[in-house]
Every structure is written in structure tokens, then in C-alpha cells.
Amino acid sequence: MKTLNIFRILFWLLLGIILAISLMPAGGAPTVFAYDKLNHGLAFFTLSLMARLLWPRTNVVILFVLLMIFGGGIELLQLTMGLGRDADWWDFAADVAAILLGISVGKLLWSKISRHGVPE
Numbered sequence: 121m122k123t124l125n126i127f128r129i130l131f132w133l134l135l136g137i138i139l140a141i142s143l144m145p146a147g148g149a150p151t152v153f154a155y156d157k158l159n160h161g162l163a164f165f166t167l168s169l170m171a172r173l174l175w176p177r178t179n180v181v182i183l184f185v186l187l188m189i190f191g192g193g194i195e196l197l198q199l200t201m202g203l204g205r206d207a208d209w210w211d212f213a214a215d216v217a218a219i220l221l222g223i224s225v226g227k228l229l230w231s232k233i234s235r236h237g238v239p240e
Contacts, residue, residue, distance in 0.1 A: 124174070131170045135190070138163045142194045146204030157214040164191060164218035165225075172226025176234075180223050191215030 199207035
């Protein structure tokens with residue numbers, strides 16, 4: 121299996137893991153940081169960076185909108201599921217900021233990789 125395909129599988133696994141953690145009952149979800157917005161930032165920065173590097177020819181606006189819909193969808197699901205979770209639009213704002221940063225960093229990295237090749 122090609123390395124690129126492995127990373128694409130990892131992207132989809134990460135997307136599923138983020139969705140599963142986001143929809144766990146309140147208090148049951150694992151976290152990396154004590155501050156919730158940093159957890160959102162880490163998740164969506166990683167997703168958007170990977171998306172930009174894995175699909176470099178895809179329009180960045182499309183990547184941004186799809187990831188933003190994913191983040192907003194999580195907040196709407198949390199609002200309606202009744203598991204002690206609630207929609208927090210500041211969480212969504214953290215997602216959007218992280219998406220913008222991840223796509224930007226991914227674009228910079230891709231330009232370096234495409235000019236100089238992937239380091240061995």
C-alpha cells in the first residue's frame with residue numbers, strides 16, 4: 121500500500137475519532153489540554169493540516185467549508201443529543217480559527233515540499 125493511502129486512511133480514522141470523542145457523554149471524553157478550546161484547536165488544526173497536505177490540488181475554500189461544516193455539525197449534534205453536552209459557539213470559533221491556521225501551514229509546507237521534494 122502506498123504511503124499516501126496510509127495517511128489518507130489515518131485522516132479518516134482521525135476524523136472518526138474526533139467525532140466519537142465529541143459525542144461522548146459530558147465528562148467522559150478524553151482530553152489533551154485542560155482548556156477546552158485548545159483541544160478543539162489541536163483537533164481541527166491537525167485535520168486541516170492533514171487535509172491540505174493529502175489533497176493539495178483541492179481548492180482551499182472547499183477544504184475550509186467542509187471542515188467548518190464538520191465542526192458546526194458536531195456542535196449541532198451536541199445540542200440535540202441530550203448527553204450532557206451543549207453547543208458552544210466559541211468552540212465552533214476555535215474550530216474555524218484552527219482550520220484557517222492548519223490550511224495556511226499546510227499550504228506553506230506543501231510549497232516547500234513541492235519545490236524541494238520530501239526529505240528522506
